[in-house]
Amino acid sequence: MRPATDQIWRWLAEVPDPEIPVISITDLGIVRAVEWEGDVLVVRVTPTYSGCPATSIINFDIETALRARGIEHLRIERRLSPPWTSDWLTPEAREKLRAYGIAPPVPGTAADGRLMARAERLVGGNLAIACPRCGSTHTERLSQFGSTPCKAAYRCRDCLEPFDYFKCI
Amino acid sequence: MTAALPDVDRAAFVEFLTRMGDNTLILGHRVSEWCGHAPVLEEDIALANTALDLIGQTQFWLGLAAEVEGAGRNADALAYLRDAGAFRNVLLVERPNGDFGHTILRQFLFDAWHLPMLRALERSADPRVAEIAAKAVKEVAYHLERSGDLVIRLGDGTAESHARMQAALDDLWDYTGELFMADASDAAMVAAGIAPDPASLQAVWLAEVRAVLEEATLTLPASTYSHKGGKRGVHSEYLGFILADMQFLQRAYPGAVW
Numbered sequence: 001m002r003p004a005t006d007q008i009w010r011w012l013a014e015v016p017d018p019e020i021p022v023i024s025i026t027d028l029g030i031v032r033a034v035e036w037e038g039d040v041l042v043v044r045v046t047p048t049y050s051g052c053p054a055t056s057i058i059n060f061d062i063e064t065a066l067r068a069r070g071i072e073h074l075r076i077e078r079r080l081s082p083p084w085t086s087d088w089l090t091p092e093a094r095e096k097l098r099a100y101g102i103a104p105p106v107p108g109t110a111a112d113g114r115l116m117a118r119a120e121r122l123v124g125g126n127l128a129i130a131c132p133r134c135g136s137t138h139t140e141r142l143s144q145f146g147s148t149p150c151k152a153a154y155r156c157r158d159c160l161e162p163f164d165y166f167k168c169i
Numbered sequence: 170m171t172a173a174l175p176d177v178d179r180a181a182f183v184e185f186l187t188r189m190g191d192n193t194l195i196l197g198h199r200v201s202e203w204c205g206h207a208p209v210l211e212e213d214i215a216l217a218n219t220a221l222d223l224i225g226q227t228q229f230w231l232g233l234a235a236e237v238e239g240a241g242r243n244a245d246a247l248a249y250l251r252d253a254g255a256f257r258n259v260l261l262v263e264r265p266n267g268d269f270g271h272t273i274l275r276q277f278l279f280d281a282w283h284l285p286m287l288r289a290l291e292r293s294a295d296p297r298v299a300e301i302a303a304k305a306v307k308e309v310a311y312h313l314e315r316s317g318d319l320v321i322r323l324g325d326g327t328a329e330s331h332a333r334m335q336a337a338l339d340d341l342w343d344y345t346g347e348l349f350m351a352d353a354s355d356a357a358m359v360a361a362g363i364a365p366d367p368a369s370l371q372a373v374w375l376a377e378v379r380a381v382l383e384e385a386t387l388t389l390p391a392s393t394y395s396h397k398g399g400k401r402g403v404h405s406e407y408l409g410f411i412l413a414d415m416q417f418l419q420r421a422y423p424g425a426v427w
Contacts (some may be wrong), residue, residue, distance in 0.1 A: 004293035050304055052227025080229070081300035082308060142313050149222065149308075154209060169307045 001070055001107070005034045008041065014063045018057045020147050025058055029088025033081050033096040041071050044079040049149040049169075086150075086168050098132045101155065103165040129165055131156035141165075177295075181357035183238045184257065185364055186298075187247070188400060190225060191258035194248055195408070196279060197223030198415050204366025206293045208269050215315060219276070222308040225328030229301040237342035260399040261344040263407045270323045270330060271337040277316035278341060278427065281377040282348045283309050285370050294362030317381045338382070339390055348374070366403025 012034070013026040025031055025045075033044040043062055047055045059076045066074055084104040091095075094104035106128045132135045137159040144167070147154040151164040201220035207213035231244035244251075261279060264271045287309055290302035321331040351359075351369040358364035382389055396406065418425055 047225070047304075049222060049225060050229065050308060051221035051223070053221070080304050081296075083300070083304040087305075106235075143211035143215050144216040144311055145211075147214070149218050153214075169311075 001072075002039065002107050003069070003071070005036070007036050011065060011069055012043070012062065015058075018054045018061065018104065019115075019150075020097070020100065022096045023089075023093045025062070027093035027096065028149075029090070030058070030084060030098060031062075033048055036044060037075075038095040040075055041066065042075050042077060044077045046079050046084045048084050051080050052149055054148075066149045075121075076156065081098050084169070086166065089166075097166055102153065102161060103129050103132045105166045131159060131161065132163055133161050134159040139163075177361040177363060179237060179356040182295075183365065184354040185235050185358050187231055187399055188227055188238060188257040188259075189228050190244070190278075191256050192262055193223040193230060195229060195256070196219075196262035198411055199262065200272070200276070202266055202419075203272065204246060204270075207296070208304070216272075219312055219315075220369075222305075222312065226301070226305045226308070229304070232278045233297055234244050235245075237357075245419075252402050253412055254402045256399070256404065256412075257402060258399050258406060259344070259347045260396050260405055261341065261347065263342060263399070263411060264341060265303035265407060266268050267337060267340075270333045271340070273316055273319045273323065274337040274391075275341055276312065277320045277381065278345050280309060280313035280381045281381075281383075282345075282370060282374050284313050285373045286365070289352055289365040289370070293364065303324065313377075314317075317377075320381055321341040321385045324377060324382070324387040334385065335387055336378055338387055342390040343392055344396050345396045347397045347400060350395070350397060350400070352400065386396075404413065 009026065009031075012025050012031050015025045017023050017025055017028050023137055028048070030046050030048060031043065032046050035040070035042050043057045044064075044128050045055075045059065045062070062076060065076060075086050087107070089105065096103045128137060129141075131154075134156060136156055139158045140157055142153040142162065143153055144152050146164050146167075150169070152167045152168060153162065154165045197220045200216050200223065203213065203216040204220070205213065227248065228244050231247045235242045235247055238325040256398055261275065264275055266275075284306065287302045287306040291299055291306060293299040293302065307368060320334065326334075327329070349367045351367045355364070355367055359366050379389065399408075
């Protein structure tokens with residue numbers, strides 16, 4: 001049995017990210033290629049962060065999901081290049097993140113030199129990151145490193161709630 | 170993929186990759202020692218995340234070192250089954266953590282080298298090196314942003330934090346020169362277009378360090394002396410203790426897996 005690759009993509013779209021289960025691994029943009037090599041299905045996956053501990057769980061979940069669909073010969077390969085970027089998050093994924101309470105990445109806020117951090121210090125807050133709870137942009141960064149490598153910790157100065165920000169990389 | 174690889178002395182290439190991987194491995198281990206001990210929760214998490222990035226990068230560098238070596242070893246074998254004399258990290262990364270400010274200053278001095286090094290390696294003639302660098306550089310940009318900010322905050326902080334940061338700088342300064350020293354392996358990497366001359370990174374490193382230390386109201390030490398040896402396997406006594414901790418499980422229970 002060799003299901004078409006677009007069918008396999010649809011199955012992969014049902015595999016949740018283990019850390020943020022409201023989005024799928026295809027929403028996250030980490031599945032880079034799906035192709036048949038003879039009767040072996042090859043799925044190429046890129047890590048979000050080099051040391052992301054979810055990587056091995058994601059591979060296991062992919063294998064479990066595809067075996068349940070009857071795929072017998074399967075190889076999961078790591079692809080490093082081009083490196084994963086938060087730009088690959090689909091528009092739907094951004095809305096799902098916001099609804100889940102995680103502010104989606106704002107383009108242009110990646111660490112690049114330390115210009116952004118200096119600009120933020122000067123204005124005493126951040127430039128564009130809206131609270132996913134109340135929508136206020138009157139927010140402040142508590143730490144660039146949050147509960148997982150891909151998130152920063154923020155706090156809303158209006159509704160006072162802390163929240164995660166899915167940072168740009 | 171193999172067709173595009175540059176012609177290079179294999180031993181020198183393995184040496185270079187091992188140095189990259191051992192720097193991130195030993196610093197990653199040192200930083201991970203803070204887990205559960207940092208002064209505030211946010212910093213504990215940030216330190217753990219930084220360590221995680223560094224260990225992840227180690228898997229790539231040592232994985233490639235093992236592949237190029239072609240002796241049937243893998244990244245885990247290199248990390249857990251070599252003794253101190255086979256490690257190639259610079260002495261800076263094995264320095265003890267000291268207090269929080271000391272750890273952050275060591276991180277900053279390393280990050281300010283690591284970022285331009287990776288930027289240069291993105292243009293490596295070996296595509297496997299270039300893709301690891303392109304992955305790691307995004308993470309290290311965040312490391313440098315954070316360590317630089319904290320050096321400024323603590324240096325230009327209270328009299329106590331300032332004094333501790335200056336003491337850390339005075340202690341660590343003589344370990345930074347090794348990052349820029351070159352030997353025959355480095356020359357082979359330059360000739361093959363794989364990696365930059367270490368000395369070529371010193372000016373941009375110093376510019377970053379000067380700018381941050383000035384804003385942090387810290388005084389650049391006058392010393393031009395540098396301890397060296399780690400790059401060729403001659404380490405301080407600290408590395409043995411690190412390995413005793415890091416390698417215990419594999420030494421006590423060879424081949425143990427989760």
